[in-house]
Amino acid sequence: MKPLKVAVSGGTGFIGEALLEALDERFETIGLTRRSVQESRPGVEWRRCDLFSLQETERALEGADVAVYLVHSMLPTTRLTQGRFQDLDLLLADNFGRAAAKAGVRRIVYLGGLIPQGESQLSAHLASRLEVEDALGAHGVPVTTLRAGLIVGAGGSSLRILVRLVSRLPVMISPRWTAMDCQPIAVEDVVTLLEACIADEETAGETFDIGGPDVLSYREMMLEAGRAMGKRRFIIPVPLFTPSLSRLWVTLVTRTPRALVAPLIQSLRHPMVARDLRLQERIGLPGKPFREALDQAVREEGLLREPTARAVHRLPRPEGRDAPWIAAEYARWLPRFMRPFITVREEEGELRFYVRGIRRALLELTYRPARSSASRTLYEITGGLLLRRKAEHGMPRLEFRLTADGKGALAAVQDYQPRLPWWLYATTQSVVHDLVMRGFARHLRRAPGEPAAAASPAARA
Numbered sequence: 001m002k003p004l005k006v007a008v009s010g011g012t013g014f015i016g017e018a019l020l021e022a023l024d025e026r027f028e029t030i031g032l033t034r035r036s037v038q039e040s041r042p043g044v045e046w047r048r049c050d051l052f053s054l055q056e057t058e059r060a061l062e063g064a065d066v067a068v069y070l071v072h073s074m075l076p077t078t079r080l081t082q083g084r085f086q087d088l089d090l091l092l093a094d095n096f097g098r099a100a101a102k103a104g105v106r107r108i109v110y111l112g113g114l115i116p117q118g119e120s121q122l123s124a125h126l127a128s129r130l131e132v133e134d135a136l137g138a139h140g141v142p143v144t145t146l147r148a149g150l151i152v153g154a155g156g157s158s159l160r161i162l163v164r165l166v167s168r169l170p171v172m173i174s175p176r177w178t179a180m181d182c183q184p185i186a187v188e189d190v191v192t193l194l195e196a197c198i199a200d201e202e203t204a205g206e207t208f209d210i211g212g213p214d215v216l217s218y219r220e221m222m223l224e225a226g227r228a229m230g231k232r233r234f235i236i237p238v239p240l241f242t243p244s245l246s247r248l249w250v251t252l253v254t255r256t257p258r259a260l261v262a263p264l265i266q267s268l269r270h271p272m273v274a275r276d277l278r279l280q281e282r283i284g285l286p287g288k289p290f291r292e293a294l295d296q297a298v299r300e301e302g303l304l305r306e307p308t309a310r311a312v313h314r315l316p317r318p319e320g321r322d323a324p325w326i327a328a329e330y331a332r333w334l335p336r337f338m339r340p341f342i343t344v345r346e347e348e349g350e351l352r353f354y355v356r357g358i359r360r361a362l363l364e365l366t367y368r369p370a371r372s373s374a375s376r377t378l379y380e381i382t383g384g385l386l387l388r389r390k391a392e393h394g395m396p397r398l399e400f401r402l403t404a405d406g407k408g409a410l411a412a413v414q415d416y417q418p419r420l421p422w423w424l425y426a427t428t429q430s431v432v433h434d435l436v437m438r439g440f441a442r443h444l445r446r447a448p449g450e451p452a453a454a455a456s457p458a459a460r461a
Contacts, residue, residue, distance in 0.1 A: 003027050006198055007061055007105075009051065009096065010070035011044070014155040015111065015190060019068065020044055022191045027198070032060050051092045057099035066198050067100050069093070069110045069136060086128035093135035101139040107204050108136050108143045109197045111190070114183070114209060115147060116270040123270065133207075142204035144197045146190070146279075149211060149272035150221075152293040153187025154300040162218070163298075166225040171234045178219040179237065181271045183211035186293035189285060196283050209274035212287035224291055228298050308396070309416045309430065313437040315409040317402060319449025326409055327377040327400045329447065330440060337439050351379065362386050365398060376401040381416060386429065388417040409444075411437055 004027050010016040011031030023029050024043050032049040049060035051071060061067055071092055072085075100108055112129040115122070122130070129147075137143040150158050165172065193210055197203045216224070219235055226233035280287065288296075315326070331351055335344050342362075345352045349369075352361040363384035371378045381387055381396040396416040402409050413433070418425040 004065045004198065005030065005063055006066045006068060007032060007047075007064035008068045008070065009049070011046075013070060014153065014157070015151070015187060015194075016068075016070050018153070018187055018191050019070075019194055022195055023198070026195075030060070030064055051095055054095045054098060057095050058102050061099050061103035061105055064100075064103060064105050066107050066109060067096070067105045067141075068194065068198065069096055069108055069132075071096075084124075086124055086131065089128050089132055090135055093132040094138070097136045097139040097141060100136075100141045105141055107201070108141050109194060110136055110143055110145045111194065112145055112147050114149045114211070114272045114274060116272070117275055126270065137205075144203045144205070145207040146193055146197065147207065147209050147274075148185055148190060149182050149274075150184040151187050151190055152184050152212075152290065152297055154297045156187065156297070159294075159297060162221060163225050163229075166222050166231065166233055167229060170231075171236065172222070174219050174222075174235045174237050176237075176239055178222070178235070179217050181215050181217055181273050182221065183215050183273045184221070184290050184293070185210055185212040186288040186296075189280075189287045192285060193279060193283075196279070203279070208279040209276055210280060211274035211277065212290055212293065214290040215273055216290060221290070221294075224294060228291075228294050309413065309418060309425070311413045311430070311433055311437075313411045313434075313441065314403075315400075315411055315437075315441050316444045317407060317409045318444055318447045321447075321450055322374040323377040323400045323402055323409065324372070324374065325450075326444070327379070329444070330400070330411075333440060333443050334436065337436065337443070350382075353384070358385075360385055381413075386419055388419040411440070 006023055006027045007030040008016050008020055008023075009032045011020055012033050012035065016031070020029055020031055029044050031044045031046045032051075033046060034048065034050045047060045048056070050056050072089065097108070110133060112133055113126055115126060115130060133143060133145050150156075150162075152159055189212065190210065193208075197208075219237070222235060223233065317326070321329075331344050331346060334353075335342055341355060343354045343356060345354065349367040351365040351367075353363045353365075354361055361384045363386055364382050365379035366382045368378045368380055376399060378397060378399045381398060387396065397414055399412050399414075400409060401412070418429060420429060
């Protein structure tokens with residue numbers, strides 16, 4: 001018997017990649033992507049498909065028996081996109097339903113969101129999920145719908161937001177929505193259930209709630225995330241929902257685009273609990289406990305990994321001066337520029353920056369002569385109150401280097417992880433560093449050059 005041919009939209013996404021891997025042995029698979037055709041996963045037939053184009057979607061679904069719909073458009077594809085996310089989602093789902101009907105697809109399998117029972121007014125996010133269900137099935141192709149709450153796995157945006165909140169805030173004021181119940185489910189359980197629906201024609205036209213074995217509040221999940229990270233966290237509840245304030249807070253702390261955060265926050269006023277788990281009961285899948293799924297997600301992708309800061313500033317080069325001179329001049333100039341707040345001490349190849357009245361250094365920089373030359377001076381940032389820890393992609397460092405044409409220089413901070421929360425770093429330390437480097441550039445423009453006769457050949461290189 002010829003295996004089913006399954007087309008997966010969103011094949012390069014968080015769930016799509018895991019699903020294509022799981023389907024590999026039992027089905028012929030088609031991965032749909034709006035990027036260039038992929039070649040990274042053998043056995044997958046990649047087809048380029050912009051779901052905003054009905055014609056491209058029709059071509060992409062040709063020959064498919066089952067089409068899996070995993071697309072949500074809360075983040076616009078370009079900065080010039082106009083339209084609410086729910087309107088974009090409706091257009092995409094309608095295109096997919098029409099294209100599936102024309103291509104002769106027998107069934108559509110859709111992963112949506114849990115719908116709370118008895119709610120008179122759904123959030124825009126959840127109302128959109130229901131509207132997508134209707135649009136997919138409006139053109140005659142039966143739709144199997146799985147409705148899930150928070151999906152726990154490496155790469156999931158909702159889990160990453162939660163983990164970043166916990167990682168970056170030792171003390172959190174938790175609004176009323178953090179007490180709302182949620183029934184998270186592990187990504188591998190979602191994939192198993194999607195695969196079961198793809199294989200079983202009897203699921204056509206049915207809707208299933210899915211969830212893991214645990215029902216927890218968002219506050220409880222935050223405390224679990226703190227445990228997984230080995231961080232003790234204090235959560236102070238306040239009796240307010242405050243969606244606007246919560247959007248701002250989550251966006252600033254997690255550095256997640258507001259367009260993604262806003263609809264998710266609105267949905268948190270609803271309990272996200274499965275009403276029945278008959279599909280899971282049918283196949284004998286109670287699901288992985290939240291703690292186990294969370295620990296696995298942290299291990300697999302390093303959800304604790306923080307982004308690193310990078311800052312590069314172009315500097316003028318005084319005539320004949322080399323990179324070591326510019327680095328030394330920076331250490332001499334900075335205390336004068338920051339007077340009376342900053343002092344700099346140089347000891348055996350180390351630079352230590354202090355705030356007056358505090359005994360411990362703000363930053364400690366260690367000179368690396370083996371990696372330095374007349375055209376480049378390298379300091380590794382090895383300690384200090386403002387350094388969170390070593391970066392995972394390399395040692396944090398400050399370097400001064402001459403440009404290739406010899407007319408200028410660059411000052412670069414790389415792979416730096418601040419101890420301050422990111423929102424606070426972005427509005428304080430980062431701003432101060434930019435002002436300092438602009439001031440140093442002005443200073444170098446006025447600095448005297450070295451007499452030509454005294455300049456070494458290396459300095460003139």
